[in-house]
Amino acid sequence: MFAYRHAFHAGNHADVLKHLVLVQLLQHLNQKEKGYRVIDTHAGAGAYSLRSEEAHKKLEWLDGIGKIWERKDLPKGVAAYLDQVEAFNGPGVLKNVPGSPSLIRQMLRPQDELHAYEVHPTDLRALEKLMAEHKSVKVHLSDGFASLKAMLPPPTRRGLLLIDPPYELKTDYARTLAAVREALTRFPDCVVAVWIPQLQLLDAQQLPQRLRNAVKGLAKKGWLDAQLTVNPAQGGGFGLMGSHMFVVNPPHTLGTMLAEELPWLAQAMGQFEGAKGSLQAGN
Template sequence: MFAYRHAFHAGNHADVLKHLVLVQLLQHLGQKDKGFRVIDTHAGAGAYSLRTEAANKKLEWLDGIGRLWERTDLPPGVAAYLDQVEVFNGPGVLKNVPGSPSLIRQMLRPQDELHAFEMHPTDLRALEKLMAGTKGVKVHLSDGFAGLNALLPPPTRRGLVLIDPPYEMKTDYGRVLSTVREALAKFPDAVIAVWIPQVQLLDAQQLPQRLRNAVKGVAKKGWLDASLSVVAPQDGGFGLLGSHMFVANPPHTLHTLLATELAWLAEVLGQHPGAKGQLSAGS
């Protein structure tokens, strides 16, 4: 149950797409004075050193954020994400990368709040230590799928839900779908961002379309599906080829930004000639 550790994958190409979109959503919510609530259903440890044995076992970050860190031609969305990483890491050599809860905490205002769920005991302790004393942040030792609905809708009726399970169990795919349906039934205005791996597994390949069908006519501002495919399929069907970020009720500015930046990311992060970024949207 607790086999997955994000420390082995922090800063990889999937993190780049996920955190780029997350930063854009947080920036959009922060444009209004009224506070908002962020719920991170699978928060992880919150911070990752790139000097650890885990990070250096496969060196996935070198083909993710490592390809972006020292570039001077970053487009606006990628630059905004890298700015937040630099706030966390400091200027100079890249040594540490933030997990989603750290990025969220950096962008919260006094009137905003974060609820972070984590069940892995080691990651939970690290996250609690990292977030200790931060006003407006609460760490939950609980299943984020099960705990989400009790926090919806927030009193301000403004909220962002990040759902990014490890998908190490096939049941995660079905739970993502049911959780999104239930969340929108309680809070149709919720901005819900779902990370989906691109792997050679039918459940993973079907989930984006199943989510589109589930939110159609329910999410008041429609949906957006951004995908980044950077690794060629391998013999045996193993490996992470890329990822999706599916967003229910996306801000209108997100489509315009990703329409140009996904192609740039595919070129910079691509590991084979067929690398590509794709964007779909609907109501």
């Protein structure tokens, strides 16, 4: 149950896409004065050292954030994401990367709140220590999928739900789909962001389309599916080729920005000639 550790993958291409979109969603929410609630269903440890034993085992970050950290030709949204990483890391050499709860915490205002859920005991302790002095952040030893009944809708009727399970269990796919349905049924205005791995497994391949079908009639502002492919398929059906960020009720500016950013990211982080970034949208 506790096999997955994000420390081995922190800062890779999937993290870049996920956190790039997350930062842009938070920027949009911050444009209005009224507070909002963020729910992070699979928060992790919150911070990761790129000098750790785990990070050095696979060095995935070198082909992720390492490819764009010193680039000067950054699209606006990529620059905003890297600004947040630098604010967390400090200026100069890239030594640490923030997890999603740290990025969220950095961008919260006094009237906003984060509820971060984690069940891995080691990651939970690290996250609790990291967030101990931040009153607007509540860390829960609990299943994030089971939190929605208590957390949605928020009193202010403004909210963001980030769903990012490891997908090591086959049930994660069905539970993600069910969580999106439940969130929108309880709170139709909720902005929902779902990270999906691009794998050769049938469940992974089907989830984007299943989500599109599921949100019909529930999502007030439609959906966006941002896909970034950086690696070729490997023999035997293994290997992470890329990932999706599926966003329900996206800000009206997000599609325009991602249409510019995704091809740039594919060029910057792609590992083969077929690398590409694509965007689909619907109602």
